[in-house]
Amino acid sequence: METDYEILESFLDGGLAPTEVQALAARLTAEPELAAVLDALRQERAVRQGMWQSLEPDEAAAQRFAQTVIRASRRRRVLSIIGRVTRGAVAAAACLTLGITTGWYVWGHPTGGPAGMNAVGTVTPHVVSNSTGPGAGGAGTYQVAITDENGNVVAVQKFSGLDEAREFAEDLGRYQERRLDVQDGKALLVSDRF
């Protein structure tokens, strides 16, 4: 019987193939009980149809709702445009700031950037720290700061031992003295090794 119900419901839903419809029509003619069940299903469906239609709001209410949705979509569109313009302006300002800062650092800064790095002839190496903390680049790290004539740090060399750091600083100091002597004419440069 459940199968018959399903067939009849599919028939009312328009879900049967033409051959199935023909077969059902033949059965409905031959089986009055089945035809009665079909009539009952039609009545149930009519009741439900009335219920479905009762769920519809009246036309005026539906149009008021549509206006609400349309206004909300227009508000969202305006907010979206404002958001895009604002994001664009912020991005442009950020680019401008970055460009000015970079230009100032590379070309406009009196001691920084490449100009400072070129003052290698006047560097002054010395051990400046013994960092052993977790954020200092490892346990027992010794740093040798190389500064120019104005005291600006132009490079930092790290060593794992104090002796290595001292040796590097002393070597660099001797190299610096030799270059100053060559510049002053006190010595003749025959080798760049020290």
Add this chain to the structure above:
Amino acid sequence: MSSNESPVVPGVPEASNASNATEALFERAVATHSRRLLAIARAIVGTRASAEDVVQQALMNLYQHRARYDWREPGGLMRRAVVNEALRLLRQPRMGVVADDHPGRSDSPARGMIDRETVAKVRAAIERLPEHFRAALVLCEYENMAYTQIAEVLGASVPQVKTWLHRGRRQLAQMLRDLVEV
């Protein structure tokens, strides 16, 4: 209404820029389909949520990604969005009961056949059905959708949809036996 017309919604000025064709199509679709979408939402969520909230949320979700969709035939798209939003909402923790602001159209053609009390009983019975049964029933009987379309909207197979419809109808019949003379 031809596809080139702008939406005519009382109290809402038309979209000013002709290049906003998608917006214009969206607005016309909203004006055209709201009534049936509200009925579908009400059938699925019953008194557990506001049908207006469900439809508005579904439509605004569509609007947010409006460029992705073809708005020339938006009926199926909007139905699917509303059904999914209604089912999503019902999966959330149980909410309070929402008062029914629209208890029924006074000019309903069914009014002469079925009295208000019967309609109320059927609505109460439908609300007791599992949510997927309700969704399948409203799409099948109110929207006259084919099984394959219902299956697509609900993300189910055709046999599953048939099962939901069959069980939903039998459970309803059980609940409403005294209303229909067999």
